[in-house]
Amino acid sequence: MNQTPQPNSFRSGPDEDGRFGIFGGRFVAETLMPLILDLQGEWEKAKTDAAFQKELADLGAHYIGRPSPLYFAERLTAYLGGAKIYFKREELNHTGSHKINNCIGQILLAKRMGKTRIIAETGAGQHGVASATVAARFGFPCVVYMGATDVERQAPNVFRMKLLGAEVRPVTAGNGTLKDAMNEALRDWVTNVDDTYYLIGTAAGPHPYPEMVRDFQAVIGTEAREQILEAEGRLPDVVIAAVGGGSNAIGIFHPFLDDQGVKIVGVEAGGRGLQGEEHCASITAGSPGVLHGNRTYLLQDHDGQILEGHSISAGLDYPGIGPEHSWLHSIGRVEYVPIMDQEALDAFQVLTRLEGIIPALEPSHALAEVIKRAPKMGKDEIILMNLSGRGDKDIFTVGKILGMEL
Amino acid sequence: MTARMDNRFAALKAEGRPALITYFMGGDPDFETSLNIMKALPEAGADVIELGMPFSDPMADGPAIQMAGQRALKGGQTLSKTLELAKKFREGDNETPIVMMGYYNPIYVYGVEKFLDDAISAGIDGLIVVDLPPEMDDELCIPALAKGINFIRLATPTTDDKRLPAVLKNTSGFVYYVSMNGITGSALPDPSLVSGAVNRIKGHTKLPVCVGFGVKTADHARAIGAAADGVVVGSAIVAQIAGSLTKDGAAGPDTVASVSTLVRGLATGVRAARLVAAE
Numbered sequence: 134m135n136q137t138p139q140p141n142s143f144r145s146g147p148d149e150d151g152r153f154g155i156f157g158g159r160f161v162a163e164t165l166m167p168l169i170l171d172l173q174g175e176w177e178k179a180k181t182d183a184a185f186q187k188e189l190a191d192l193g194a195h196y197i198g199r200p201s202p203l204y205f206a207e208r209l210t211a212y213l214g215g216a217k218i219y220f221k222r223e224e225l226n227h228t229g230s231h232k233i234n235n236c237i238g239q240i241l242l243a244k245r246m247g248k249t250r251i252i253a254e255t256g257a258g259q260h261g262v263a264s265a266t267v268a269a270r271f272g273f274p275c276v277v278y279m280g281a282t283d284v285e286r287q288a289p290n291v292f293r294m295k296l297l298g299a300e301v302r303p304v305t306a307g308n309g310t311l312k313d314a315m316n317e318a319l320r321d322w323v324t325n326v327d328d329t330y331y332l333i334g335t336a337a338g339p340h341p342y343p344e345m346v347r348d349f350q351a352v353i354g355t356e357a358r359e360q361i362l363e364a365e366g367r368l369p370d371v372v373i374a375a376v377g378g379g380s381n382a383i384g385i386f387h388p389f390l391d392d393q394g395v396k397i398v399g400v401e402a403g404g405r406g407l408q409g410e411e412h413c414a415s416i417t418a419g420s421p422g423v424l425h426g427n428r429t430y431l432l433q434d435h436d437g438q439i440l441e442g443h444s445i446s447a448g449l450d451y452p453g454i455g456p457e458h459s460w461l462h463s464i465g466r467v468e469y470v471p472i473m474d475q476e477a478l479d480a481f482q483v484l485t486r487l488e489g490i491i492p493a494l495e496p497s498h499a500l501a502e503v504i505k506r507a508p509k510m511g512k513d514e515i516i517l518m519n520l521s522g523r524g525d526k527d528i529f530t531v532g533k534i535l536g537m538e539l
Numbered sequence: 540m541t542a543r544m545d546n547r548f549a550a551l552k553a554e555g556r557p558a559l560i561t562y563f564m565g566g567d568p569d570f571e572t573s574l575n576i577m578k579a580l581p582e583a584g585a586d587v588i589e590l591g592m593p594f595s596d597p598m599a600d601g602p603a604i605q606m607a608g609q610r611a612l613k614g615g616q617t618l619s620k621t622l623e624l625a626k627k628f629r630e631g632d633n634e635t636p637i638v639m640m641g642y643y644n645p646i647y648v649y650g651v652e653k654f655l656d657d658a659i660s661a662g663i664d665g666l667i668v669v670d671l672p673p674e675m676d677d678e679l680c681i682p683a684l685a686k687g688i689n690f691i692r693l694a695t696p697t698t699d700d701k702r703l704p705a706v707l708k709n710t711s712g713f714v715y716y717v718s719m720n721g722i723t724g725s726a727l728p729d730p731s732l733v734s735g736a737v738n739r740i741k742g743h744t745k746l747p748v749c750v751g752f753g754v755k756t757a758d759h760a761r762a763i764g765a766a767a768d769g770v771v772v773g774s775a776i777v778a779q780i781a782g783s784l785t786k787d788g789a790a791g792p793d794t795v796a797s798v799s800t801l802v803r804g805l806a807t808g809v810r811a812a813r814l815v816a817a818e
């Protein structure tokens with residue numbers, strides 16, 4: 134970027150009001166304000182509580198399966214003929230994605246706060262499944278709000294949530310996707326303030342959620358940084374992740390933010406192209422606004438009405454982005470680029486065939502960016518990509534598009 | 540702060556009855572019809588008008604107001620058209636206070652300074668912005684007060700005594716007590732709980748305390764009005780409008796008249812409120 138004065142550290146945000154520069158904050162109804170202040174207080178205490186941290190680490194190791202491996206994708210690297218490609222294999226976690234890292238952390242907080250009921254919103258269903266899983270593990274009733282469109286296109290996950298004992302409530306407002314599910318979860322929370330814990334699934338929402346979710350997901354980057362140093366004796370040249378609300382991306386980015394030589398790239402859903410409204414590239418094609426408790430880049434019209442957006446991947450189908458990403462974009466530390474539906478689909482197939490890994494459609498967007506960049510880089514250069522989830526949930530969607538008989 | 544608001548509450552105090560505050564959505568189902576609804580409200584007995592600004596993602600509203608917002612947006616309503624509505628109304632009524640109510644994003648995108656200037660010239664007396672708690676006062680509340688527009692804050696059952704002073708600090712015009720934790724359009728809470736809460740708030744402020752959420756009938760208005768300085772009715776009016784529309788969502792032959800009838804009934808409720816209280 135140009136003349137923007139750079140901070141001493143990119144890792145010190147947010148300030149005490151939850152601001153990352155002009156982004157973030159606490160734009161919520163008065164009813165919820167005391168609740169998020171309570172949560173913030175509890176989170177501050179938990180951060181420095183050794184017993185909490187130990188329980189988190191134990192569950193990480195024995196329930197989630199951490200640390201997740203760092204994998205050198207040898208055949209993909211040879212195929213692309215450029216930079217060495219490493220995957221941080223979050224798709225091997227229990228429940229199949231990075232979402233569980235955050236859910237374990239938040240359910241421990243809910244328990245500490247004496248809450249007795251869990252609500253969550255979900256897009257792809259990965260966060261819904263992870264929430265239903267930790268609710269089962271800790272014995273909480275759980276209600277998951279999911280857009281009706283997503284209920285249809287992520288059917289396997291709906292079934293998993295139900296098996297785990299969660300109640301899935303389809304939301305028909307709007308386009309029936311993640312934004313509408315989040316509105317409905319907020320309405321539930323405003324109504325059930327005494328007993329309910331709102332387990333937000335991404336690094337968005339009012340303060341302290343963006344910071345808290347980031348900190349629970351930063352285990353991804355912390356591990357990956359150590360693992361790559363061990364494998365290669367140096368840091369990667371580029372770190373790449375897909376951005377929906379932004380939790381897997383901020384999780385892998387954050388520990389690298391102060392490593393000046395590391396280029397960081399966030400991949401937004403370009404959908405069917407940025408010309409119209411059928412995409413979810415909030416940063417590339419949106420503008421700052423206020424939604425779901427924070428100021429951030431949004432897809433909106435000239436009157437400040439939020440647009441629905443579109444992505445082939447339910448987990449990226451959200452017209453906003455976590456506020457820390459908006460800040461990292463505004464100061465030029467992270468570059469955000471769009472990847473189209475078709476490019477993600479192609480990348481999905483490449484990885485499946487070359488490495489025997491079926492990725493979720495969300496990280497397939499990050500993979501498409503890797504496929505673009507790697508051939509232009511030297512063989513001694515390194516790309517680290519967050520493989521945030523596995524594609525079992527997407528096989529029906531992909532099969533349908535490819536015209537395969539199921 | 541604005542003379543219209545202060546004069547109105549002073550007159551009601553002299554009259555010895557609570558205010559009837561009526562909410563409707565600007566542009567629902569279309570600009571002209573909603574202007575006619577607005578013009579009919581004072582004559583039917585509304586003392587203060589809450590003018591809803593439609594928003595695509597009304598996180599604190601129930602289905603009735605959500606759908607009203609969607610109808611308005613579909614009919615082409617924008618924030619500038621909602622300001623235009625107030626301006627047109629003011630041509631024939633310079634006494635009834637108007638409070639604009641909605642969410643922050645359309646105002647933020649319009650531009651805070653420009654919005655406040657345009658609101659003043661449209662004759663707006665106050666603002667209620669659901670997603671701007673006191674922690675966010677620098678955004679709109681302080682600039683509004685500086686320009687002489689009331690910033691009316693919501694107090695809720697979760698607003699405890701520790702928090703009330705912060706909530707009341709930059710509040711002006713009146714305090715809007717949301718009588719339950721929940722979204723608009725829910726059931727009426729127990730009036731005795733409401734009067735306790737109103738008295739608690741009155742211990743902290745001299746401003747009128749008005750109560751909303753769940754008031755649907757003249758009886759409700761009477762019961763809630765016994766303790767409060769004003770009774771807010773929203774979802775019931777919006778639902779009345781919805782029920783009067785044609786199959787394809789256009790204004791029906793008696794859309795305006797049916798709102799008037801409902802408001803006239805509610806007005807008898809607030810007028811009977813203190814009689815009961817005195818019994």
Ligand SMILES: Cc1ncc(COP(=O)(O)O)c(C=O)c1O
Nearest residue numbers: 259377378379380381448495522
């Ligand atoms: C596998 C996977 N990756 C990424 C995302 C996008 O979310 P976030 O940007 O918060 O990581 C999702 C969301 O459902 C997901 O399931």
